[in-house]
Amino acid sequence: MAKHASGKNNYRLSGELIALLVVLALIAAAVIWWLSTRGDDADSAEAQPEDCVAGELVLPVAASDKGAGQSLVDAYGASSPVVRDYCVKPQLVDSVADAAVFVAPNTAVTHQSLDSAGRTPAVSDAQPAYSETVGVAGNDEVKLEDLTADKLRFAVSEESAASALVASQVVGNDNDAVQALTDQRIASASELNADAGEYLATAEDAVPEGLKFTPVGADAVYTAFPLNQNDKVDENQARAGQDFARFASEHFDGSEKDQPAVSDLVWAAALPAGGEAITADTKKDGGAQDGAQDGTDADKAADEAKADTAAALQPENTLFLLDTSDAMSPYIQPAKDAIANTALELGGQGKQVGLWNYSSPLNPGVVVGYRQNISVSPDADSVAVAVRRFLTGGVPQTRQAVEAAAGAYGAGEAKTRVVLVTTGTADAGDDKAFEDAVRSAAGDKVEITVVRVGEGEADQAVEALSAKTVDAKQADAIEGAVKQASGL
Numbered sequence: 319m320a321k322h323a324s325g326k327n328n329y330r331l332s333g334e335l336i337a338l339l340v341v342l343a344l345i346a347a348a349v350i351w352w353l354s355t356r357g358d359d360a361d362s363a364e365a366q367p368e369d370c371v372a373g374e375l376v377l378p379v380a381a382s383d384k385g386a387g388q389s390l391v392d393a394y395g396a397s398s399p400v401v402r403d404y405c406v407k408p409q410l411v412d413s414v415a416d417a418a419v420f421v422a423p424n425t426a427v428t429h430q431s432l433d434s435a436g437r438t439p440a441v442s443d444a445q446p447a448y449s450e451t452v453g454v455a456g457n458d459e460v461k462l463e464d465l466t467a468d469k470l471r472f473a474v475s476e477e478s479a480a481s482a483l484v485a486s487q488v489v490g491n492d493n494d495a496v497q498a499l500t501d502q503r504i505a506s507a508s509e510l511n512a513d514a515g516e517y518l519a520t521a522e523d524a525v526p527e528g529l530k531f532t533p534v535g536a537d538a539v540y541t542a543f544p545l546n547q548n549d550k551v552d553e554n555q556a557r558a559g560q561d562f563a564r565f566a567s568e569h570f571d572g573s574e575k576d577q578p579a580v581s582d583l584v585w586a587a588a589l590p591a592g593g594e595a596i597t598a599d600t601k602k603d604g605g606a607q608d609g610a611q612d613g614t615d616a617d618k619a620a621d622e623a624k625a626d627t628a629a630a631l632q633p634e635n636t637l638f639l640l641d642t643s644d645a646m647s648p649y650i651q652p653a654k655d656a657i658a659n660t661a662l663e664l665g666g667q668g669k670q671v672g673l674w675n676y677s678s679p680l681n682p683g684v685v686v687g688y689r690q691n692i693s694v695s696p697d698a699d700s701v702a703v704a705v706r707r708f709l710t711g712g713v714p715q716t717r718q719a720v721e722a723a724a725g726a727y728g729a730g731e732a733k734t735r736v737v738l739v740t741t742g743t744a745d746a747g748d749d750k751a752f753e754d755a756v757r758s759a760a761g762d763k764v765e766i767t768v769v770r771v772g773e774g775e776a777d778q779a780v781e782a783l784s785a786k787t788v789d790a791k792q793a794d795a796i797e798g799a800v801k802q803a804s805g806l
Contacts, residue, residue, distance in 0.1 A: 375404035377558045378551070380417035382428070382478050384410065385524050386448050386540045387421045390566050397565060401558045408562060418551045418559030421447065423479050423577070424541040427585040430707050432543070440544040440560055447542035447563065449572030452480040453533035454488075454517035455510075455525045460532050467494060471516050472503045475590040477524060479538040482588035484519035486580045487534040493644060496711050499587040539577040542566045583644075583711040631786060631805035634735040634765070635670040636661075637694050639723055640705065641771070643677040643714040645741040649771050649793050650710050653739055656797035658702035660804050665698025673701045676719035678712035678744070687715030687745070688722050694734060713744035716780060717752050720766065725759040735765045737803045738784070739796075742774035749779040756783050767803040771796060 381387025391408045399406040414420050414435045422428045424444065432438065454465065467489045472481040481503075485495040504510065507526050510518045518526070521538065525531045542563040547556040638657045640646075646653065661671045672694035678687050691704050720738060727734040760766070768784040770776060773791055781787050790799035 369400050370403060370405035372403040373405070375401070375406050375554055375558055377406050377408040377419070377555055377562060378411040378417045379408055379419045379421065379559075379562065380411050380414040381421035381540075382423070383421070383480075383521075383538070383540065384476070385521060386450060386479075386538075389523075390421060390448055390540075390542065390562075393569065394562050394565050399558070399561060399565070401561050402554055404554060404558070406558045406561070414545075415548075416550050418545055418547075418555040419562050420543045420545060421540050422543070423539060423585070425580075425585050426582045427589070427709075428541075428543075430709075431589075432545075434707065437548065438546050440546050440556060441563070444541045444543045444563065445567035446539050446570050446572065447566035448540040448570065449537045449577070450480075450521040450523055451533050452483045452519070452521050452536055452538050453531055454484060455512075455520050455529040455531050456515070456517040457512045457529065459530045460517065462488070462532070462534060465517065465532075467498045468502075469515055469517050470498055470502055470519060471510055472499055472519050472588070473505070473507045473509075474499065474503050474588050476506060477520055478588045478590065479540070480521050480524075481519045482580055482585050483536045483538055483578070484534055485588065486584050487536050487578065492581045492583050493711070495584050496587040499584070536578050537572060539572060582709055586709050587711070631735075631767070631803075633664055633667050633669050633805040635694055635732055636664055636735045636737055636804055637672040637674060637723060637727060638701070638705070639688075639719055639736055639738045639740075640673070640675045640708065641677070641714045641716065641738075641740040642675040642708050642710050643712050643741060643744070644710055645714060645774060646771065647710045649741075649790075649796060650708065652793045652796045653771065653800075654705045654708060656800040657705045657739070659797065660800050660806060661698045661701040661705075663801075663806055664804060665696065670694045670696050671698050671701050673704055674719065674723060675708055676715060677710070678715055686718065686722070687712070688719040690726070694727070714740060714742055715745040716740050716743040716777060717745050717747070720780060720783070721752070721756050721759060724756045724764050724766070728760045728764045730763050733763055733765065735767060735804070737767050737769065737800065738780070739769045739771060739800060740777075740780070741770075741772050743777035743780060746777060746779070749782075752779050753783060769796070769799045769803050 379387055379391055387410050391410055394408050411417055414432065414437055420432065420437070424446070454460065454470065465488055470484065470488060472485065474481045481499060485499050489495040489498050507518055507520070510516055510526070512529060518529070520531070522531050522533065544559040544563040545551065545556065547553050638661065640653060640657060642650070657673070664671050673692045674688055674690050676688040692700050716738070720736070723736050727736070766784045768781060768787040769790055770787060771790050786803055788799040788802045790796045
């Protein structure tokens with residue numbers, strides 16, 4: 319058969335072949351995209367197990383409020399953090415001594431608590447990390463104007479910050495707030511008697527089942543403090559703590575302006591152990607800071623000393639007995655500086671020193687108004703450190719403290735001088751009975767000198783017992799007066 323031709327070469331591909339090539343190209347593109355995307359995902363997933371070449375690292379976190387602490391722990395853990403090739407596993411712990419992070423309100427009381435535990439923040443500008451609305455919970459919602467202090471109950475071991483804020487907002491007066499926090503605390507929320515009209519100070523997220531919440535117009539704001547390493551927290555945990563604090567602050571959506579100003583006295587009273595735990599002598603290291611300058615009217619104060627005690631005193635073993643009542647608040651810092659500096663100077667002369675403070679009891683179950691912080695010993699540094707932790711509150715139960723100090727050191731072998739730094743007396747009674755009791759307890763082993771601070775009324779019975787009385791009506795006269803009363 320003859321062949322027919324058009325006379326042109328035919329290089330066109332068949333339709334079936336073109337379709338096949340298109341499919342193959344699409345498959346190849348899909349494979350390339352999948353491989354490239356897979357690689358990007360692997361690079362971006364910093365918390366994948368294959369990145370934790372160093373293994374797991376437990377991050378201990380302490381918190382003043384377990385609810386706030388647990389919320390931050392859960393959020394940070396959910397982010398699958400990796401620090402220094404460790405997969406970090408945050409967990410809540412009970413003691414700040416064991417922690418790499420401390421979650422608490424950024425207050426002077428918190429910093430004192432850290433100092434007492436021997437811990438220091440790793441950063442100077444720790445940032446807010448968590449906030450929660452606080453109020454009261456009861457059988458019914460309540461109008462704030464109808465909510466009286468006697469109806470409040472405080473589970474301070476569970477919700478310290480909420481307790482402080484509610485007491486401050488509802489009670490108002492700091493002294494009354496402290497009293498309420500002391501007298502109306504309960505062991506736990508389960509002890510609330512809502513049927514009797516009691517209301518629990520609480521965060522909104524922690525309201526017990528069946529109760530209704532009423533806000534009091536305040537938020538508790540918590541800061542995450544990363545802590546330096548110690549014998550229980552290693553360098554890797556400390557670094558993880560800093561990452562925890564960074565994460566928490568970056569995800570914080572609250573505002574510090576929502577937390578009203580609350581006095582240190584109220585914050586301290588809301589602690590499970592109250593403010594006295596902070597003032598206890600819990601560490602022996604550290605030195606005193608530079609104190610206030612010498613009083614400018616020290617010479618005038620000396621001229622006003624009693625005539626029968628005009629002769630200069632000599633340094634002796636000394637117990638400093640400091641009034642830490644609310645009346646001392648305007649003078650407390652120069653008084654602390656004066657005692658710290660004088661204690662160090664006495665110690666430098668080979669004398670032993672000790673420290674007590676006093677005011678009306680602020681803690682439940684406490685019936686005496688004085689605290690025996692540090693016994694008289696050669697350790698002047700401890701006195702200089704401990705005195706700076708004192709807070710103020712309550713009223714000055716001066717006579718009780720003086721009689722107790724006389725009794726404690728009157729039976730000793732060596733002479734001890736009690737330097738009383740006081741604003742006045744709130745527990746006055748039978749003057750003669752008091753004087754007789756002190757003289758009997760003191761014998762010839764205790765000498766009392768008095769620094770009278772401020773413009774308060776003098777206790778004539780106390781001054782009748784003193785070997786020397788020095789006035790310090792102004793704050794800048796306190797240091798000079800304390801040194802005179804100490805024989806310096």
